[in-house]
Amino acid sequence: MTIFSDIGRYLLMIKGMFSRPENKKMYGKELIHQCVEIGIGSLGIVTIISIFIGAVSTIQTAYQLVSPLIPKSTIAQVVRDTIILEFAPTLVCIVLAGVAGSRIASELGNMRVSEQIDALEIMGVKTKTYLILPKILAALLMIPLLVVIAMTLGIWGGRLAGVSSGIISGQEFDAGLKLFFDPFTVKFALIKSYVFAFIISSIAAFYGYYVKGGALEIGRASTKAVVVSCILILFADYVLSALLLKAN
């Protein structure tokens, strides 16, 4: 029963977000603040993860392609598609569920427990619109950008690892990158990143906004938000792949 009431409350929360702001300027400021928190705040970890994932992909692909009949440029082609289709959107979003999602849940949870949300409510501020909507919009704006950065850095990291370890030359890697390139893969990755961004921000906001109790419950809500987001991201990943790649 809890799962149904949770789904109901989640849907009501989403519905409650869409009301007219009291002061558009204040909401705009909050949106920019959240863009900085989610975008700039997660840039460091996204950079590190992307470079290393790209590097590891190149080395592992080269390790598996032992046949002399397969040209070395195939390594770049495999790395490119793996990073664009899966690693950049899915892996980065799972990491972002931990970084940005837990931050959103704990921030809202702390505000709820310390009565800051009640204080806003009594002032006449529509708390769902003011606190949740800017976070979701910021995630929808910043996470796809982070995914694009992750794609670029991942491929660059792969090239760097391949060239520096002597697996593949720079020219071969660049040639492989252009080989059978389908622009739909980038479009598909972006569609996934929008869906994942919504999941990360709205699930975290839900668990944070409805926290009851104290510090311990904030921690639990934060953990639950990350776990549920990760599961939903993987589920959505499967559904989107099955629908969009098949149709293509």
Next chain:
Amino acid sequence: MIEVKNIKKGFGDKTVIQDVSAVMKAGQCNLIIGASGSGKTVLMKCMVGLFQPDEGEILYNGNDFIKMGRADKTEIRKQIGMLFQGSALFDSLNVEQNIMFPLSMFTKWDYKQKLNRVNEVLERVNLPDVNKKFPSELSGGMKKRVALARAVVLNPKYLFCDEPNSGLDPQTSLVIDKLIKDLTIEYNITTVINTHDMNSVMEIGDYILYMYKGNKEWEGNKKDIIFSKNKRLNDFIFASEFLQDAKDMRMLERAGKISDDRNMDELLNKDAPSIMPPSDSE
């Protein structure tokens, strides 16, 4: 004026407030007192709309707050200031930004006008020169004063204070009480205060509502409360035997009837033997 009519509120099977009615007038401090768990905070949260009562009416100048539409409720809420038990200051904003928040949200003033008003209310709560400090850098009493400044910055008609003295020393409590009382008179605010601090009751209690297990047990003013014959209320007021004894002791001391430490021990610790046996008799 706020009228509470036959309010009932429960959570699940448990009824927390049963049929409570009261009239809270403007320009006076209306106190809701009672032991922990007596329903004070729930009643206050019903009054400000944080909880929806199961039955009854909450009338703000004759208009039922419960039945109002969202837009009307928002208008009433703009006239409400609330001081929370834990202050509820926004952690990420400094003092100036905290107090400026309602002004930025609900007025079209420019920054200079807003800053002037912020400094005015900070001066009013005796807290100059803390504008750039964050809540984590303030003491408990300072946080309460900043929260009070934020609550009155929009000149509210109604001020709600949930246990304004909790966690404060007696002297700071007096300062907060006096501030609330002065602001109430100065701006003719209808002030509602939840407390179990008897000092506050005697300092500022113009109207007192005593709650016992979710029911209205007694109402009156600070003069009536001393001579009340309600046993539950008396048990609540004079719960501290030590205070009674200390008072008795002072009176005896003034009358010259306490001459040594042994008499004091007898008064302070009635159950202890009046003369301690000498150590060598064991």
